[in-house]
Amino acid sequence: xxxxxxxxxxxxxxxxxxxxxxxxxxxxxxxxxxxxxxxxxxxxxxxxxxxxxxxxxxxxxxxxxxxxxxxxxxxxxxxxxxxxxxxxxxxxxxxxxxxxxxxxxxxxxxxxxxxxxxxxxxxxxxxxxxxxxxxxxxx
Numbered sequence: 001x002x003x004x005x006x007x008x009x010x011x012x013x014x015x016x017x018x019x020x021x022x023x024x025x026x027x028x029x030x031x032x033x034x035x036x037x038x039x040x041x042x043x044x045x046x047x048x049x050x051x052x053x054x055x056x057x058x059x060x061x062x063x064x065x066x067x068x069x070x071x072x073x074x075x076x077x078x079x080x081x082x083x084x085x086x087x088x089x090x091x092x093x094x095x096x097x098x099x100x101x102x103x104x105x106x107x108x109x110x111x112x113x114x115x116x117x118x119x120x121x122x123x124x125x126x127x128x129x130x131x132x133x134x135x136x137x138x139x
Contacts, residue, residue, distance in 0.1 A: 004137065005031040007057035009041045009074065010092070011066040015115060019061060019092070022119040026137060033057065038069030042077065045084065057087055059136055062109075064093040064100055072100070075107035090133050092117060110136070 035041035047054030064071035088110040111129030118130045
């Protein structure tokens with residue numbers, strides 16, 4: 001079976017390391033692609049990066065606060081891409097601001113997760129959106 005493809009759009013190196021560590025807890029392998037902002041992610045999704053294949057993720061883990069193009073701006077753009085409508089998008093952020101969450105939900109996200117990610121496979125996960133992400137990762 002082909003490994004799930006995950007596009008992480010995150011500008012903070014330590015958060016990227018944290019996500020990789022969390023994913024390593026699973027007995028599955030994932031195809032992991034990293035973009036450091038929304039502009040770079042769009043280039044990856046459109047196949048506009050020389051010497052790199054076009055990315056077709058099953059799941060996007062998207063930070064909100066990034067340089068060049070933040071997560072909300074990214075969502076507004078990809079909402080118009082019919083070919084990307086089936087991708088599960090989870091916001092991973094430190095922002096507990098209700099307006100950020102509402103804006104992201106209006107743009108069709110699958111879940112809104114406050115960092116750090118809780119990807120324990122056991123029953124210790126408190127957030128429903130964390131549980132949704134775990135379900136997507138193991139299915």
